[in-house]
Amino acid sequence: MRRLTLLLLLILLGACKEQVTGGSRPDDHAAKPQVLTSNYPLYYFTSEIAGDVVDVQMPEIDGDPAMWVPGAADIPQLQAADLIVINGAGYESWLAYTSLDNDRLLDTTKDIQDLLLPIENVTLHQHGPEGEHSHKGTAFTTWLDPRIAVEQARAIARGLSVLVPAQAEAFKSRLVLLEQRLVELDRSFEQVFSNLKDQPLVFSHPVYQYLQKRYGLNARSVHWEPDTEPGVKEWVDFQNLLRAHPAKLMIWEGQPSPVIIERLQDQGIQSVVFNPVANQDAAGDYFVLMSANAGRILGSKK
Amino acid sequence: MMTGAFFLGWRYLRFHRFKSLVLLASVTLMMFLPTATRLLVADSATALTARAQATPLLLGERGGELELVLNALYFHAEQPPVLPYSALGDIEASGLASGIPLYTRFRSRGAPIVGTSLDYFAFRNLQLAGGRMMGLLGEAVVGANVASEQAVGPGDHLVSSPETVFDLAGVYPLKMQVVGVLARSGSPDDDAVFVDVRTAWVIQGLGHGHDDLARGDSSASVLSRNEGTITANASLKQFNEITAENIRDFHFHGGTSGFPLSAVIVVPPDDKSATLLRGRYQNHESGYQVLVPGNVLDDLLETVFTIQNYVILGLMMLSLATIAVVTLVFLLSQQLRRGEFMTLKRMGASRSFVATLIASEIGFVLLGSVALSALMSWVTRHYATEFLLSLVTL
Numbered sequence: 001m002r003r004l005t006l007l008l009l010l011i012l013l014g015a016c017k018e019q020v021t022g023g024s025r026p027d028d029h030a031a032k033p034q035v036l037t038s039n040y041p042l043y044y045f046t047s048e049i050a051g052d053v054v055d056v057q058m059p060e061i062d063g064d065p066a067m068w069v070p071g072a073a074d075i076p077q078l079q080a081a082d083l084i085v086i087n088g089a090g091y092e093s094w095l096a097y098t099s100l101d102n103d104r105l106l107d108t109t110k111d112i113q114d115l116l117l118p119i120e121n122v123t124l125h126q127h128g129p130e131g132e133h134s135h136k137g138t139a140f141t142t143w144l145d146p147r148i149a150v151e152q153a154r155a156i157a158r159g160l161s162v163l164v165p166a167q168a169e170a171f172k173s174r175l176v177l178l179e180q181r182l183v184e185l186d187r188s189f190e191q192v193f194s195n196l197k198d199q200p201l202v203f204s205h206p207v208y209q210y211l212q213k214r215y216g217l218n219a220r221s222v223h224w225e226p227d228t229e230p231g232v233k234e235w236v237d238f239q240n241l242l243r244a245h246p247a248k249l250m251i252w253e254g255q256p257s258p259v260i261i262e263r264l265q266d267q268g269i270q271s272v273v274f275n276p277v278a279n280q281d282a283a284g285d286y287f288v289l290m291s292a293n294a295g296r297i298l299g300s301k302k
Numbered sequence: 303m304m305t306g307a308f309f310l311g312w313r314y315l316r317f318h319r320f321k322s323l324v325l326l327a328s329v330t331l332m333m334f335l336p337t338a339t340r341l342l343v344a345d346s347a348t349a350l351t352a353r354a355q356a357t358p359l360l361l362g363e364r365g366g367e368l369e370l371v372l373n374a375l376y377f378h379a380e381q382p383p384v385l386p387y388s389a390l391g392d393i394e395a396s397g398l399a400s401g402i403p404l405y406t407r408f409r410s411r412g413a414p415i416v417g418t419s420l421d422y423f424a425f426r427n428l429q430l431a432g433g434r435m436m437g438l439l440g441e442a443v444v445g446a447n448v449a450s451e452q453a454v455g456p457g458d459h460l461v462s463s464p465e466t467v468f469d470l471a472g473v474y475p476l477k478m479q480v481v482g483v484l485a486r487s488g489s490p491d492d493d494a495v496f497v498d499v500r501t502a503w504v505i506q507g508l509g510h511g512h513d514d515l516a517r518g519d520s521s522a523s524v525l526s527r528n529e530g531t532i533t534a535n536a537s538l539k540q541f542n543e544i545t546a547e548n549i550r551d552f553h554f555h556g557g558t559s560g561f562p563l564s565a566v567i568v569v570p571p572d573d574k575s576a577t578l579l580r581g582r583y584q585n586h587e588s589g590y591q592v593l594v595p596g597n598v599l600d601d602l603l604e605t606v607f608t609i610q611n612y613v614i615l616g617l618m619m620l621s622l623a624t625i626a627v628v629t630l631v632f633l634l635s636q637q638l639r640r641g642e643f644m645t646l647k648r649m650g651a652s653r654s655f656v657a658t659l660i661a662s663e664i665g666f667v668l669l670g671s672v673a674l675s676a677l678m679s680w681v682t683r684h685y686a687t688e689f690l691l692s693l694v695t696l
Contacts, residue, residue, distance in 0.1 A: 069546070069549060069550055070437075070438070071546055072437070072438065072481070072546070075434065075435075075437030075438065076434060076437075078437065079420070079434075079435060079437060093550075096439075096500070096552075096553070096554070097438055097439035097500070097544075097549050097552060098437060098438055098439075099419065099420055099435070099436050099437050099438070099441075099498040100420065100437075101419075101420050101421065102419070103400075
């Protein structure tokens with residue numbers, strides 16, 4: 001009898017051990033699939049298409065998601081996600097140093113490589129036996145061309161349909177609505193930028209390549225930060241740029257400091273903010289923020 | 303009366319301890335050696351083939367098949383010719399299978415560092431005993447034996463070993479953070495250190511981290527700046543540990559498609575895909591080979607079994623000689639003990655009593671030998687198989 005009790009105890013212990021080490025969580029099947037996105041546009045698109053079928057999340061990122069470095073604390077969330085929606089085009093530089101299940105990555109620009117734009121003027125450096133090399137890349141703020149954003153939204157819908165096949169029709173119908181809104185946004189941008197087509201512009205940062213191409217803008221980029229006063233060399237380079245490219249409007253990612261605005265105004269250059277909306281903003285959702293961008297550009301022409 | 307014969311037999315053996323022990327040892331070895339050889343070979347074969355059977359296909363550079371299998375399955379130190387990382391992409395692109403990269407060139411305090419992907423753990427059904435899976439460049443997950451033998455756990459560090467003592471200009475040791483310990487699996491995975499394959503490339507120097515040369519405070523390390531090209535001087539400090547602060551400064555030179563792999567574990571969804579893939583790589587222009595590890599090991603084991611048969615034949619001959627010597631010892635012993643037997647008869651002992659006495663002495667020796675050889679076989683089976691398998695990873 002004692003032997004039987006001991007045996008039963010051992011079997012119970014074995015079962016418990018299996019649950020701890022190898023068993024799946026009991027809620028696994030009941031819980032919604034977890035979907036992570038790498039920036040706000042993708043978060044917004046995914047949320048709009050998925051509805052409440054999946055749990056869409058974006059890691060808490062302070063600043064530009066393109067510069068995000070996942071910490072050790074982010075790894076469990078990344079590795080537990082059923083699907084990670086990424087922008088692609090080199091946007092997620094952190095993929096180079098994280099270990100993830102590649103099958104769970106949904107690259108939204110993988111099938112539109114021909115629409116992607118290469119980055120120009122990259123810095124080369126050389127050291128060691130390998131000699132000269134560079135860290136070339138591709139322009140990654142793809143969603144600033146709403147037609148590319150539509151393609152990305154379609155890729156998300158396809159990915160979600162693979163994840164939850166039973167909801168494929170629902171995803172498709174919500175995608176149609178999102179596409180309509182993106183097409184409307186494209187039309188409004190087209191109208192807003194139509195009067196700026198021949199006017200020389202300056203971008204404060206080289207992140208507007210897709211906007212420039214889509215709406216045929218005559219623009220050059222500098223490498224200025226809104227909250228950092230450019231140095232003497234930067235101003236000299238800027239003057240040289242203006243001689244060849246007499247811009248009257250400078251488009252910024254964020255609100256520049258009053259000092260910069262004033263100094264630009266002294267040179268007859270107006271500053272206007274066009275937020276790429278890479279991260280969440282308390283001011284509103286994706287379309288609210290994009291409409292605000294259009295409104296500011298429109299206001300700058302008056 | 304019979305009990306008396308057994309008692310006398312036992313007392314005789316005890317009195318002639320040395321002679322009895324020599325007899326016991328001879329007969330034990332005669333029984334143990336062929337049995338142990340068979341058991342050892344059979345158990346090792348089962349253990350070897352079990353892992354091979356669980357690995358459907360291996361992709362490697364054309365060359366030594368056995369070298370490739372032993373390296374990919376048991377992390378044997380002998381390195382097969384490397385194949386480029388793009389070979390993994392080719393497998394994935396074929397749509398016939400998924401692939402798991404393996405790069406096993408480096409070691410840490412004797413333990414193989416296995417550069418791979420997270421898919422490996424799911425494929426081998428490896429569970430975590432503590433911590434978490436590797437998630438960032440420079441992180442490592444260790445097998446159960448590595449954790450216990452090197453007394454490391456989550457939060458501790460391991461350093462990769464330079465390939466040679468005099469490798470001053472070659473591979474720099476990389477300090478890796480242990481983030482997880484695997485549960486014991488009774489396989490070579492217990493003795494390995496797992497990292498992302500890109501971490502293995504960093505160990506090799508294909509990727510590295512250093513101060514951003516474009517930053518103003520790095521000017522002391524800049525030899526020259528020309529038209530978008532910055533040339534560093536010898537003072538450029540390279541990082542030997544990947545931390546949260548410097549991880550962004552780590553980068554690879556050139557595309558990773560040409561970076562080395564030891565092998566790719568190929569996992570086709572069904573037999574048809576496996577056959578198609580094998581056919582496709584049979585005379586593939588790339589120079590890669592797709593092989594079935596089980597078949598390669600079967601060939602090896604066939605040789606081992608043939609050798610085993612010769613060994614056992616030799617042992618049988620030895621056994622026959624031992625039996626002859628033991629018989630001779632017994633016969634001579636009977637001659638010497640004639641006086642003793644006569645005394646017994648005079649005391650009233652029958653012929654059968656004397657026969658029982660002699661038989662009991664032989665029986666005790668045989669029984670003792672059987673028990674001892676069984677015990678030794680059990681010990682051998684328990685420890686030697688593991689030992690033999692560990693030799694494969696050397």
